[in-house]
Amino acid sequence: MSPRSALNLDKESFLARHWQRKPLFIPSAIAHFKPPVSSHQLAGLALEEHVESRIIEHRDGSWQLHHGPFTNADFKRDTAWTLLVQAVDHYLPDVAALRQLVDFLPQWRTDDVMVSYAVDGGSVGPHYDNYDVFLLQGEGERLWKLGQFCDASAPLLPHEELRILSLFESEKEFLLRPGDMLYVPPGTAHWGVARGEGTTFSIGFRAPRVNDMVSRWADQLLERLDPDLFYHDANIESVTRPGEIRPRDLERALAQVQAALDQEMDNHWFGELVTEPRYTPASDEDDLAEARALLEEGVAYVALSPEAKLAWQQEAGGIAVFANGDARQFPPEVLPFLIQLCGEWLLQGDLLAHALDDAGADALLNYLLEAGCIYVE
Ligand code: SIN
Numbered sequence: 001m002s003p004r005s006a007l008n009l010d011k012e013s014f015l016a017r018h019w020q021r022k023p024l025f026i027p028s029a030i031a032h033f034k035p036p037v038s039s040h041q042l043a044g045l046a047l048e049e050h051v052e053s054r055i056i057e058h059r060d061g062s063w064q065l066h067h068g069p070f071t072n073a074d075f076k077r078d079t080a081w082t083l084l085v086q087a088v089d090h091y092l093p094d095v096a097a098l099r100q101l102v103d104f105l106p107q108w109r110t111d112d113v114m115v116s117y118a119v120d121g122g123s124v125g126p127h128y129d130n131y132d133v134f135l136l137q138g139e140g141e142r143l144w145k146l147g148q149f150c151d152a153s154a155p156l157l158p159h160e161e162l163r164i165l166s167l168f169e170s171e172k173e174f175l176l177r178p179g180d181m182l183y184v185p186p187g188t189a190h191w192g193v194a195r196g197e198g199t200t201f202s203i204g205f206r207a208p209r210v211n212d213m214v215s216r217w218a219d220q221l222l223e224r225l226d227p228d229l230f231y232h233d234a235n236i237e238s239v240t241r242p243g244e245i246r247p248r249d250l251e252r253a254l255a256q257v258q259a260a261l262d263q264e265m266d267n268h269w270f271g272e273l274v275t276e277p278r279y280t281p282a283s284d285e286d287d288l289a290e291a292r293a294l295l296e297e298g299v300a301y302v303a304l305s306p307e308a309k310l311a312w313q314q315e316a317g318g319i320a321v322f323a324n325g326d327a328r329q330f331p332p333e334v335l336p337f338l339i340q341l342c343g344e345w346l347l348q349g350d351l352l353a354h355a356l357d358d359a360g361a362d363a364l365l366n367y368l369l370e371a372g373c374i375y376v377e
Pocket residue numbers: 082115116123124129133190192200202
């Protein structure tokens with residue numbers, strides 16, 4: 001069964017009642033779930049320099065945070081502790097495949113998959129997140145308490161980096177066993193405590209800040225605006241009170257700003273913003289040359305890189321493709337290849353042969369290769 005159809009959830013009812021609104025406990029969300037990473041593998045990742053990891057422990061009545069990379073000695077503690085490893089999906093394709101469980105939601109809304117390992121009693125403390133998350137229990141059990149709705153005014157314990165709530169009003173509790181899932185919308189206080197040792201997969205989402213949307217939209221608009229266009233006021237009314245900015249002057253200014261805002265724009269700023277990678281993709285000229293040569297020879301398959309942030313939008317003249325924060329336009333013929341790549345994460349057989357024969361699709365593959373969104377084998 002592909003991960004896509006493995007999720008035991010009524011998607012329409014979830015979208016209508018829960019997404020961005022209300023938590024949902026999904027018992028046996030995945031039948032016979034076999035966690036795609038073991039605690040041992042997770043600990044191994046946390047030893048590596050390039051992997052972002054943290055340990056949170058509760059010691060002597062206070063929460064403490066340690067940043068990786070760790071050594072094996074760090075995993076021998078006499079407190080209740082949790083190891084959190086970010087973007088495990090970038091390193092393990094089977095973990096990346098968990099994102100397909102939720103691809104009834106726009107793919108560009110998904111973030112990386114974080115995996116945590118906790119010893120008995122381990123917890124990261126009561127907190128809320130600004131983003132939606134599906135918590136999927138791997139090994140062992142974790143008791144999750146859900147609490148009040150929070151926003152930036154919620155009181156926090158004093159800590160430079162951790163955002164732990166100083167007040168948690170428990171409203172509901174769920175004991176998650178392997179394969180169970182809990183959806184937590186942004187702002188809902190939650191607090192998970194391990195029952196025995198175990199792992200939890202956080203399939204996280206991203207949402208751009210409205211601040212950033214305004215700034216990127218304005219940047220794109222400013223690139224297009226004629227810098228030699230000035231405020232104009234033909235037919236001006238004569239001044240009776242010197243120094244005054246009159247309501248009519250303001251109206252005129254706002255109307256001119258509005259006319260500038262109403263300009264036709266391709267809105268690529270949005271796709272560029274939502275596909276911006278959190279971690280800069282590694283690029284190696286030799287690997288790129290080798291991959292290009294393989295493409296020309298007619299490779300066996302082209303696969304989506306687990307860390308790729310790829311999206312597209314249909315436009316009057318063709319398709320705009322957004323790859324790791326960059327945008328480029330392609331002819332409409334590339335659409336079936338993009339749908340296949342974004343849906344199946346793979347291009348092979350006849351479809352790949354057609355892509356390599358088609359000038360637009362061939363240019364698309366080269367572009368995705370350069371952007372670090374695909375690899376070839
Ligand atoms: C955890 O896995 O313990 C933390 C995940 C979360 O609360 O978002």
